[in-house]
Amino acid sequence: MARPELELHPQRSARDRFGFELRSWRKARGLSQARLGAKVHVSADLVRLIEIAERWPTRDFAERCDHALDTVGALVRLWEAVDEERRSADNAAHTDKRTVGTESLIGAMSDLNAGESIVVQMMSLTGEPVAVSMDRRTFMSGIAAMPAMAWLSQSRIGAAGVPTPVAEGDLRDVLQNMWQLRGILASQDNILGANAVAPTAVHQVSILRELSRTASGRSRAAVMDLQAAYAEFAGWLVDDLGDRNAGQHWINNALQWAHEADNNLLVGYVLLRQSQRAGEVADTASAISLAQAAQRKPGLTHRVHSAAVQYEARGHALAGDEAAFRAAIDLAHDLAEHAPPLVPDDWAPWCTPAYVTIHEAAGWADLGQHHKAIRAYEQALNGWPAEFQRDRGLYLGRMARSHALACEPEQAAHAASAALAIARGTSSARIVAELTPLCSALDRWKTIPQVREFTASLTQMISTSAVGNGTIPS
Numbered sequence: 002m003a004r005p006e007l008e009l010h011p012q013r014s015a016r017d018r019f020g021f022e023l024r025s026w027r028k029a030r031g032l033s034q035a036r037l038g039a040k041v042h043v044s045a046d047l048v049r050l051i052e053i054a055e056r057w058p059t060r061d062f063a064e065r066c067d068h069a070l071d072t073v074g075a076l077v078r079l080w081e082a083v084d085e086e087r088r089s090a091d092n093a094a095h096t097d098k099r100t101v102g103t104e105s106l107i108g109a110m111s112d113l114n115a116g117e118s119i120v121v122q123m124m125s126l127t128g129e130p131v132a133v134s135m136d137r138r139t140f141m142s143g144i145a146a147m148p149a150m151a152w153l154s155q156s157r158i159g160a161a162g163v164p165t166p167v168a169e170g171d172l173r174d175v176l177q178n179m180w181q182l183r184g185i186l187a188s189q190d191n192i193l194g195a196n197a198v199a200p201t202a203v204h205q206v207s208i209l210r211e212l213s214r215t216a217s218g219r220s221r222a223a224v225m226d227l228q229a230a231y232a233e234f235a236g237w238l239v240d241d242l243g244d245r246n247a248g249q250h251w252i253n254n255a256l257q258w259a260h261e262a263d264n265n266l267l268v269g270y271v272l273l274r275q276s277q278r279a280g281e282v283a284d285t286a287s288a289i290s291l292a293q294a295a296q297r298k299p300g301l302t303h304r305v306h307s308a309a310v311q312y313e314a315r316g317h318a319l320a321g322d323e324a325a326f327r328a329a330i331d332l333a334h335d336l337a338e339h340a341p342p343l344v345p346d347d348w349a350p351w352c353t354p355a356y357v358t359i360h361e362a363a364g365w366a367d368l369g370q371h372h373k374a375i376r377a378y379e380q381a382l383n384g385w386p387a388e389f390q391r392d393r394g395l396y397l398g399r400m401a402r403s404h405a406l407a408c409e410p411e412q413a414a415h416a417a418s419a420a421l422a423i424a425r426g427t428s429s430a431r432i433v434a435e436l437t438p439l440c441s442a443l444d445r446w447k448t449i450p451q452v453r454e455f456t457a458s459l460t461q462m463i464s465t466s467a468v469g470n471g472t473i474p475s
Contacts, residue, residue: 007053015082020052022079026070041065042272042294047253057087061260172220176227179205183230191388194427195238202235222262229258233271243430252278269298270305270348276312280319288316304349307336311360318364326364333357355381359396371407375400394423398435405439410446414455421458
């Protein structure tokens with residue numbers, strides 16, 4: 002059943018008026034929220050939230066909607082008032098809320114003598130500000146580390162609640178350091194898992210949001226570029242922790258911020274990531290169209306182009322179109338094999354010939370040709386880079402499924418047990434989700450010792466862990 006539309010109140014605020022006009026223009030053009038979202042490369046849910054004034058639209062979103070709906074700039078003109086309203090709301094929040102940040106900590110500590118509890122403002126893994134009430138003892142003992150939250154820093158907020166601009170030279174140094182930190186976090190993620198690095202990644206977004214409020218021109222574009230990069234990374238992390246809704250939130254933000262930074266390469270990369278996510282839930286049409294949209298962006302590197310084509314190939318395989326799958330995967334192989342030497346700004350350094358082969362294996366599995374899939378998985382995983390251990394676990398799980406469907410239970414249990422060990426070491430809910438359906442697939446061979454041992458281990462892990470929150474015990 003379709004969700005009933007909420008009544009809109011355009012007189013209430015500029016943001017409400019924007020949502021009202023967006024809905025009016027969308028309906029006048031005969032578009033659903035999903036169809037408009039596809040045209041402007043955001044989710045239908047984001048269109049809905051902006052229409053009911055639960056999300057602030059960006060200027061880039063307004064511009065793309067103006068183009069898609071042929072409004073002659075009507076929404077961008079409305080957005081100016083929305084942006085002014087947002088800035089006023091942000092300033093009021095900084096002034097009125099009792100927020101504990103890195104530089105207001107001493108004052109907060111002295112306040113503890115006046116009562117038994119304190120309210121602090123934090124950022125959740127979905128990027129939303131959250132007011133958290135905690136008692137004195139918890140605050141005193143836990144201020145150094147909150148596993149699923151990041152402190153919202155107030156270090157750049159002046160006495161009047163207005164952000165203090167950062168000098169251009171200092172801003173360059175800050176951004177360079179944050180780019181380096183992102184690389185370190187990505188390496189740590191591959192080794193330790195998303196739980197270990199997600200709070201730090203989310204915190205960097207909160208810092209970049211503050212910096213973007215006072216930066217302008219090229220400086221602001223540079224901030225938005227990095228903000229988009231961290232949002233895409235956060236989306237990957239929370240997906241791995243098992244929260245696809247939060248992952249969708251971050252990937253939508255990444256696309257909007259990449260557009261605002263005018264970075265076509267990053268826009269293309271985020272679009273292929275959206276295609277990847279669509280393929281994971283068997284949304285065939287979106288997987289193909291998003292991958293094709295990524296390929297239309299100018300300035301793609303060979304590796305990013307190859308990644309986009311291989312996700313298009315996955316979509317064709319899911320649709321049962323073997324000829325289109327073969328053509329696309331052959332092109333992806335050609336692009337990866339003839340890629341020039343790697344440069345620092347290539348967004349897909351991981352897209353090697355072995356990686357394309359892994360996705361070829363997934364395509365053969367989708368087409369029901371599991372012996373071909375197994376051969377491709379074995380070829381790719383032979384000599385798989387050690388630093389991508391969690392990915393190895395994911396693909397071992399997929400190979401195990403192909404072994405089971407090819408009626409090879411011992412081989413399936415062997416690969417699945419290896420994947421489960423990696424899931425334990427990296428706290429990967431994504432690997433566990435990949436392995437869970439194997440229990441039923443292997444049920445008819447449950448008396449085989451290897452199968453019985455794997456099933457028992459997986460059942461124990463699921464029963465003793467909050468997999469949905471990514472907290473898998475080691």
